[in-house]
Amino acid sequence: MRTRELDSLRGLAAVSVLFYHVVALNSPALQDGVYLKEAANPIANLLIFSPLHIAWLGLEAVWLFFVLSAFVLTKAATRPDFSWGAYYPSRLVRLYGPVLVAIAFAALTYLVIPHVVEPGDSPVLATLPTSYAINDILRDATLFGGTSTAVGVLWSLQWEVIFSLTLPVYVLMVRRFPRSATVIAVAGCLIGWIFTDPVLSFMPLFFFGALLAQYWNQVCEAFGFLATRRWTAHVAGSALLVLTVLGLTSYFTVGPWLQQLDLSARVMTLPLVVAAIVLLIIIGVNWPPLSRFLTLRPMLFLGTISFSLYLVHRPIMIALAFVFGVGAVPAVIEIAVSIAVAVGFAFAVERPLHRLSQRVARAMRTLDRENFVTAA
Template structure:
């Protein structure tokens, strides 16, 4: 292994957080925040709604590489691939146990979600929603948040109410987390090429037929496959690093991956009908960005820097809490939506940090305690190792 290869990528090393993946996760969370902040602006929201011709400025932001900065749906697909990779890597770590994993993982996901639902309910009470906002996206958001809707959102598995739209992805995160042993077994037992063909075929078929489980659950399988075959993927990266023009290979990889992730936006000016057929390329682009963040020295250096890692530490909290803030400021600044969105971005990052300190970090610690207690209860003779949650 090259001397500059990060030790945490070695299969023999103990499980630990990979700094560049923290930075990638934080970047994706900010992209989702920018996505919703942009949708609160009527001109930019028009690019997502047929029959509403966007302005020239909005067209440049939507139908060019600039859209990478606010490609929210694509960022969520990256989250799915990333979850598949990280959880599979956790399973392969020393000291891992299924007895600890299940209760710990559920606590890790559900407690912050419950906190986010309570936070959203407070924003509904503080800022009255009328449904007549200038942005079609804001106007389509829920105007009230009943107890029934809140309980539905807290449950996740049965589907969400739509009042907090980012929660839709948590439904699939929970289901994937429950099915993780099946994913890991398939990844180890089935040839890689078969897994890829089946996964991408299911993604496309699910998108065309509008079958949500068939569309979203195979996206996690791509990350699971990458983690289970990481030795081979890493060897390719090491081969690239031995090339004189390795930086050019990584640059091309980034451009191709980003281009695939934005597949829909290259065709959207002509027809929105292609979206259902472009899910596979979008997921492939997301997987490419994940691999790049792990293998490219310059990508690792940037994403492992303190600002990106800090964003990664609050990424889950930011993801859960930002949308009610964005919508609230859209109503507080009617006719000045750009200003409202800019303020909402700053406030969302601040609230995300506070939510991390008050809710997510204590939940994370409690989830570890629950996992250790469950392991001792279900397997008393086992030695409980200190395992960081993904």
């Protein structure tokens, strides 16, 4: 299943992660807000503790990546012509190909640009990685057993790889045990965040995308009223979009209040965020005004470069911070350079590797058919 709206949602999520990292690097006050610390500046507090935070979500945007990946791959796995023999090598090429080139690109930035903290530099620079050792490069290249901070975003790709390898388990769960598996996924995710267990924190998130894919036709029927031309459809769609934004930013809007009650803001708002992500996918495809927005050329372009932007922006920002320092002007430079490099990476690296993964899939499907004919 290839839906243009979903590609655009990936693009918006990648931009949100980009802005999050830019903010974290260049505005200590806003970065403290990520940990629900109040800033002295009222404008900063407005950007932190209101739905405006939607523009620079970090973790929630990555969760959206997870749910979208599970949704798309599960939909693909239910097609009659789907081949597991073709899926695995193709998927590994699709993921590891761009990652390995991104690692090489990151290593180059550490070699070419001195990552040295000089006297008088911002204290923020002292928190950044200053080298990319060969053992870290090799560890990052596997995407297993943890990743370094030199590239900065590969931690999420290790969960993408694990999910991709265990896709048959997720497909089985949503087909055979949807109710019990949903309860287990919710409980597991909450337990993971309570006890800071990364496996339980992240792997159940993919389940919700797989579950949505399994019941997608029924969901579209239930939300079919959004496609009518009645004014009530636009009111409902607008209301659902507002609920989506409120859910996605709930950690920041109600988190401080929850902390005052000695409750974990992340654990308490996690169901709201996940529900908002699922709702965003539903209305993004089924509500015409949002669908039209997501299929505008700029949105589709962001979708085209989303994976590349996600992979290359962090080492670029780190390198430029050592060149220009931190602040508003370096932030603008970092955004512009990251997008420019991502465009080149998408067309020079990611697109050819995507085509290679498709050729691998076709070759494996052909081999499967030949083996079937021979066996028959």
